[in-house]
Amino acid sequence: GDHWGYGIEDGPSVWHKTYPIAQGNRQSPIDIVPHQASCDPSLGPIVLNYDHCTSMNIANNGHSVIVEFDDTDDRVVIQGGPLDNPYKLKQFHFHWGGKGCHGSEHTVAGNSYASELHLVHWNAVKYGTFEEAATAPDGLAVLGIFLETGDDHRWLNMITDALYMVKFKGSVTDFEGFNPMCLLPSSLDYWTYLGSLTTPPLYESVVWIILREPIMVSEKQLSKFRMLLLTEEEEDQRIHMENNFRPPQPLNGRKVRSSI
Numbered sequence: 001g002d003h004w005g006y007g008i009e010d011g012p013s014v015w016h017k018t019y020p021i022a023q024g025n026r027q028s029p030i031d032i033v034p035h036q037a038s039c040d041p042s043l044g045p046i047v048l049n050y051d052h053c054t055s056m057n058i059a060n061n062g063h064s065v066i067v068e069f070d071d072t073d074d075r076v077v078i079q080g081g082p083l084d085n086p087y088k089l090k091q092f093h094f095h096w097g098g099k100g101c102h103g104s105e106h107t108v109a110g111n112s113y114a115s116e117l118h119l120v121h122w123n124a125v126k127y128g129t130f131e132e133a134a135t136a137p138d139g140l141a142v143l144g145i146f147l148e149t150g151d152d153h154r155w156l157n158m159i160t161d162a163l164y165m166v167k168f169k170g171s172v173t174d175f176e177g178f179n180p181m182c183l184l185p186s187s188l189d190y191w192t193y194l195g196s197l198t199t200p201p202l203y204e205s206v207v208w209i210i211l212r213e214p215i216m217v218s219e220k221q222l223s224k225f226r227m228l229l230l231t232e233e234e235e236d237q238r239i240h241m242e243n244n245f246r247p248p249q250p251l252n253g254r255k256v257r258s259s260i
């Protein structure tokens with residue numbers, strides 16, 4: 001089972017002991033410095049076809065809360081932008097902080113947001129399975145959206161109202177018909193760079209597409225994420241899930257391109 005976490009003993013600073021790729025040259029997240037990003041006119045807009053969205057369930061895997069999709073349906077894709085193929089939506093999940101402190105993984109000119117949503121897609125044109133794509137350099141495309149505290153997000157309530165049903169690690173419950181289009185900001189302007197998964201196994205298989213515009217969520221909605229537990233139902237100890245973010249990693253000369 002997973003023996004990694006975000007604590008002192010098992011957190012990002014010791015992941016390299018079990019996952020040496022943690023010290024690789026295309027690790028994520030990174031600090032995005034907007035004025036150092038190269039504006040690339042050949043970068044077209046990203047196109048999201050989430051019309052026939054088929055969410056299946058919502059789960060607590062002890063690291064985050066994940067909404068999984070039926071990826072046998074090849075209509076729910078992201079394409080365009082830096083992508084040569086359409087990539088199929090597999091799951092989305094969040095990273096967040098503790099009370100009042102920051103929780104995003106990517107930062108922008110050193111500033112972090114309260115939380116970050118990741119929509120994970122895989123290149124089903126080139127690879128036969130998600131697992132195979134997850135180890136290929138162009139196998140995954142993760143769309144990152146920053147969450148900033150402010151007004152209530154009217155659609156995020158559908159997710160935060162379901163969190164009590166997956167309070168414990170290992171719990172999963174039906175969560176059908178949720179369309180993540182409702183979680184997008186108004187602008188699809190983005191930064192893009194080649195990186196990795198931000199959790200073990202940290203495979204260097206991700207084309208990152210980070211939207212510049214954050215969505216607004218309320219402190220009350222964020223506090224519901226912190227109600228999730230790292231511990232299983234039968235355990236006596238109850239440890240809350242918070243600060244499940246990896247800090248920015250060395251850019252190692254990588255280029256960050258911007259669509260703007």
Ligand SMILES: CCCCCNS(=O)(=O)c1cc(S(N)(=O)=O)ccc1C(=O)O
Nearest residue numbers: 091118120131134142196197198199201
């Ligand atoms: C075959 C091994 C795949 C491991 C990666 N799975 S994933 O869904 O892409 C993923 C991505 C990410 S991230 N933050 O998008 O890199 C975090 C967790 C997971 C997960 O496994 O739940």
Ligand SMILES: [Zn+2]
Nearest residue numbers: 093095118198
């Ligand atoms: Zn993530």
